[in-house]
Amino acid sequence: xxxxxxxxxxxxxxxxxxxxxxxPNIILIMSDDMxxxxxxxxxxxxxxxxxxxxxxxxxxxxxxxxxxxxxxxxASLLTGLYPHQAGIGHMMEDRGQEGYRGDLSARxxxxxxxxxxxxxxxxxxxxxxxxxxxxxxxxxxxxPLHRGFDxxxxxxxxxxxxxxxGTLTRDDAMISPFADAEYQPKQYYYTxxxxxxxxxxxxxxxxDHAQQPFFMYMAYTAAHWPMHALPEDVKKYHGRYDAGYESxxxxxxxxLKKAGLVAADxxxxxxxxxxxxxxxxxxxxxxxxxxxxxxxxxxxxIGRVLAELEKHGQLDNTLIFFLQxxxxxxxxxxxxxxxxxxxxxxxxxxxxxxIRLDVIPKQTRDGQPVRQGQGITPGGPNDYIAYGExxxxxxxxxxxxxxxxxxxxxxxxxxxxxxxxxxxxxxxxRIESQPGHLIxxxxxxxxxxxxxxxxxVEGRSIQPLxxxxxxxxxQKSAHDDTRSIFWEHEGNRAHRMGPWKLVAKxxxxxxxxxxxxxxxxxxxxxxxxxxxxxxxxxxxxAWAARAQVLPLGSWKxxxxxxxxxxxxxxxxxxxxx
Numbered sequence: 001x002x003x004x005x006x007x008x009x010x011x012x013x014x015x016x017x018x019x020x021x022x023x024p025n026i027i028l029i030m031s032d033d034m035x036x037x038x039x040x041x042x043x044x045x046x047x048x049x050x051x052x053x054x055x056x057x058x059x060x061x062x063x064x065x066x067x068x069x070x071x072x073x074x075a076s077l078l079t080g081l082y083p084h085q086a087g088i089g090h091m092m093e094d095r096g097q098e099g100y101r102g103d104l105s106a107r108x109x110x111x112x113x114x115x116x117x118x119x120x121x122x123x124x125x126x127x128x129x130x131x132x133x134x135x136x137x138x139x140x141x142x143x144p145l146h147r148g149f150d151x152x153x154x155x156x157x158x159x160x161x162x163x164x165x166g167t168l169t170r171d172d173a174m175i176s177p178f179a180d181a182e183y184q185p186k187q188y189y190y191t192x193x194x195x196x197x198x199x200x201x202x203x204x205x206x207x208d209h210a211q212q213p214f215f216m217y218m219a220y221t222a223a224h225w226p227m228h229a230l231p232e233d234v235k236k237y238h239g240r241y242d243a244g245y246e247s248x249x250x251x252x253x254x255x256l257k258k259a260g261l262v263a264a265d266x267x268x269x270x271x272x273x274x275x276x277x278x279x280x281x282x283x284x285x286x287x288x289x290x291x292x293x294x295x296x297x298x299x300x301x302i303g304r305v306l307a308e309l310e311k312h313g314q315l316d317n318t319l320i321f322f323l324q325x326x327x328x329x330x331x332x333x334x335x336x337x338x339x340x341x342x343x344x345x346x347x348x349x350x351x352x353x354x355i356r357l358d359v360i361p362k363q364t365r366d367g368q369p370v371r372q373g374q375g376i377t378p379g380g381p382n383d384y385i386a387y388g389e390x391x392x393x394x395x396x397x398x399x400x401x402x403x404x405x406x407x408x409x410x411x412x413x414x415x416x417x418x419x420x421x422x423x424x425x426x427x428x429x430r431i432e433s434q435p436g437h438l439i440x441x442x443x444x445x446x447x448x449x450x451x452x453x454x455x456x457v458e459g460r461s462i463q464p465l466x467x468x469x470x471x472x473x474x475q476k477s478a479h480d481d482t483r484s485i486f487w488e489h490e491g492n493r494a495h496r497m498g499p500w501k502l503v504a505k506x507x508x509x510x511x512x513x514x515x516x517x518x519x520x521x522x523x524x525x526x527x528x529x530x531x532x533x534x535x536x537x538x539x540x541x542a543w544a545a546r547a548q549v550l551p552l553g554s555w556k557x558x559x560x561x562x563x564x565x566x567x568x569x570x571x572x573x574x575x576x577x
Contacts, residue, residue, distance in 0.1 A: 023119065023213040023449055024422060025318040027198075027305070028111070028441065030077065030217075031298060032070065032127065032224040033403060035328035035395025036412045038295060043256035043397070045240065045248070046292045050303035051322060051416065056429050058320075058418030059474050062261045063435045063515075065496070066326055068403060068410040068489045070158050071129045073325040073438060074219070078130065078147075079108040080442025080453075080465045082486065084548040090490065090555035092132045092158070099548030100555060102132040104142045107463050109454060111445050112148030115215045118451035123201040124149040126194045126219035129158040134167050136174040136355055145172045149217075153197040155190075159221065159359050162190040162228035162294075163381035166356040178365070179353035189230060191222045191294065195301025199308045206312040215445070218305075223294040225333045225386035227378035233293035234379055241288040244275030245390050252397040260431050262398060267520040269400040269409070273390030283375055287387040288394070290379045319419040319448060321441065327410045328395030330402040333360070334372035334385040345369055360384060400521045406487040406494040407503055407521055417474050422448065424475055432473050435496055437485045439467030447471055486543045490555050495540040502536040506552075510537055 037043040041055035067073045071091055072083035079086045084099030085108070092102040104110075112122035124144045131142035134156040144152035156167040156174075168175055170182070177188045185192065198218050205214050241248060249271055256262045278284050302322075309315040347363040350356070354365075361370050361384075368382045378385035392402050396409035403410055415436065417423070446453050447469035454462050472478030487494040491506025499516035510533050512526040513519075526533050544550050 022317060024419060025214050025216075025309075025314055026115070026120075026445055026449070027216045027218060027318060027320045028077070028445075029220070029302065029320065029322045030074075030126075031220045031222055031295070031322075031324050033326065033329040034223055034295065034324045035392065035397070035409070036399055036414065037252045037256060037397040038223075038328070038395050039299075039414060041259075041416070042261060042414045043252045043259065045251065046295050047236070048295065048299040050299050050306060053306070054320060054322060054416050054418040057420065058416055058429075059423060059427050060261070060431045061415040061417070061436055061470075061473070062431050062433050064323065064413055064415035065411045065435070065437045065485065065487075066324065066413045067438065067487060068326050068406050068492070070127075070224075070325050072489060074128075074130050075104060075108075076438040077325075077441055078110045078112075078217070079104070079463075080111075080439050080446075080467050081108055081463050082439065082466055082547045082549075084488070085463050085466070086130075088130060089488070089549065092129070092134075094132065095554045095556075097548070097551070097554040099550075104130045104147065105463070106460060109457070109462055110147045110149075111442050112144075112215060112217070114148075114442070114446060114451050114453055115449050116148055116150075118449050119212055120449065120451075121205055121209050121212050121214045122149045122151075123198075123205070123214060123216040124152040124154060124219075125197045125201070125216070126154040127158060127221050128152075128154055128156050128169075128219070131156065135357060140172060143169070143172060151201055154194065154219065155221070157357075157359055159224055159226075160356075161226065161361060161364075161381065161384075162221070163188060164356060164361075164365055165190050165221075166358045166361070168356075174355045176353050176355060187230070189228075189297070191220060191297050191301060194218065194220055195298075195304055198301070198305050202305065202308045202312065202314070206314070213449070215449075220298050220301075222298040223291050225329065225331065226384040227287055227290040227294070227387055228381070228383075229290045229293035229379050230297065231379070233297050234289055236296065237289040237292045239285075240292070241285045242281070244278070244281075245273050245394055246271045246275065248394050249397045252394070256398065262519060263517075266398055267518065267522055268398045269393075269396075269520040269522065272393035280375060283377070284388075284390075287378055287385065288391045291387045291391065291395075293379075316420040317422075319417070319422060321418075322414065322416040323438075324413040326403040327399070327405075327412060328392035328402055329386065330389035330392040330404075331386055332388065334376070334378075334383075335374065335388055398520050404490055404492070405505065406489060406492045408515075408519055410492075411487060411494075417470070419474075422471075422475075427474065427476055430476075432476070434473045434479055435483070435485060436470055436473065437467065439465070440470050441467070443467040444470045484539060484543075486540060486547070488544060488549045488552070491552050493540060493544075495536050495543075497536060497539075500532065500536065502533060502540065512536075 040048040075086040075088035087101040087105035089099040399409035401407035401409040494503040
């Protein structure tokens with residue numbers, strides 16, 4: 001395949017420059033439900049000095065893409081395949097089609113599984129979310145230690161309380177954070193726990209396995225709902241968002257233009273929400289203040305990881321990537337309901353050693369109700385609120401749409417690549433506009449590690465890699481303007497080729513944009529370029545057929561056909577349940 005050929009060429013070109021040195025450590029850091037412009041080095045006002053440091057000493061990609069949703073992104077990132085090829089075209093349910101099993105495919109390999117035979121120790125911390133099996137007594141064939149990781153600390157499911165996360169797991173066993181003999185901080189906060197375990201694993205590796213390189217996958221849940229943050233971090237952002245949505249978006253756009261992350265004449269998608277009509281501004285600003293504090297705390301943890309690498313003399317030869325799993329999240333969790341009538345009700349106490357599995361808990365461990373609704377102040381352990389569509393629109397500045405969608409706001413992510421020993425000094429602090437995708441991360445890791453991606457494992461054929469190594473872009477030795485990248489999620493679909501992007505929402509006609517001139521996707525050129533639409537649509541159809549995307553209705557339920565209609569008799573069966 002062309003992509004594998006590209007990888008071989010890249011590996012050959014790098015033999016003298018990169019692989020002559022010791023194999024680099026690789027740390028892959030991913031945040032959750034954040035927008036393109038949230039962090040400081042991508043135009044945000046949120047304080048992220050450690051990510052900014054990586055950007056200043058590394059390379060930023062201005063047109064890097066995820067899949068628009070949490071678990072498909074993780075499946076694609078870990079395997080170097082499109083998510084449907086990895087079995088996770090939607091979420092964690094089996095929809096009856098190979099592309100929608102909700103469980104990582106046995107015909108895929110994770111980065112950890114590929115790097116381990118090349119001599120790497122492998123560590124995972126944080127959110128896993130690539131298997132439907134998330135109970136202690138269930139199958140574990142797709143848990144981290146069974147997919148190439150030597151150590152793991154994190155959660156198997158995709159969301160939960162930051163003060164008492166469900167499905168918390170150490171290595172291969174679920175645990176309670178309050179009955180964990182190995183880790184008892186004064187205040188349990190999941191973001192800190194992820195950072196602390198990353199630091200721990202780096203230190204233990206230096207002590208026990210210093211002769212080996214390591215790969216670490218750090219998957220933060222910040223800043224996914226619920227809006228949970230520690231008071232000292234929230235305090236830093238008090239008053240910062242009092243001017244409202246439009247003011248913050250305009251300030252971000254100016255910084256993005258000044259940095260060269262968007263064109264100097266870049267447009268701005270419409271602002272969602274009218275600040276003058278917001279009735280409870282104190283509550284609305286509090287939501288964004290907590291969101292900012294969550295990101296701030298994550299950045300503090302990344303700083304501790306960098307300090308630990310420096311302590312052991314490993315920072316220069318560590319390739320660090322930072323990216324996000326999808327755009328800002330418009331999901332209205334906890335915002336639409338009025339405050340529950342049972343706010344004063346208490347529940348039986350949950351034992352300190354009990355294993356929690358809940359994503360949206362009804363109570364805290366001490367018996368207090370978990371509260372949702374307009375006016376419930378977010379931040380603490382018994383509140384469960386999302387920050388809302390208008391602030392998600394701010395996060396995605398200047399792009400259109402959100403998580404779930406494959407317009408730019410849903411799939412655009414920062415990508416920071418930092419590797420002092422492997423990137424030319426002239427590249428440090430530079431911005432590269434070459435489009436890239438999650439599928440390229442595995443290819444890059446294989447490249448720099450000198451690893452071999454297998455065609456077969458235990459007699460089972462393995463899907464060939466889809467991505468290409470990013471090293472030619474990061475080292476500014478090559479640029480490809482002809483490559484196609486594809487998307488599908490919940491019937492939303494897209495094809496990017498050079499500056500052109502074909503995109504559509506579910507059951508809607510194709511739209512066409514020249515991203516080099518209109519990344520905000522405001523000027524649909526489909527009627528002016530019918531031949532281009534036809535050819536790009538035909539390429540998307542061919543990709544969808546080979547990448548296990550079809551039938552499109554599969555993401556809904558097993559009883560939905562390719563056109564989204566329920567199969568005959570399905571309604572009666574549903575009523576009988």
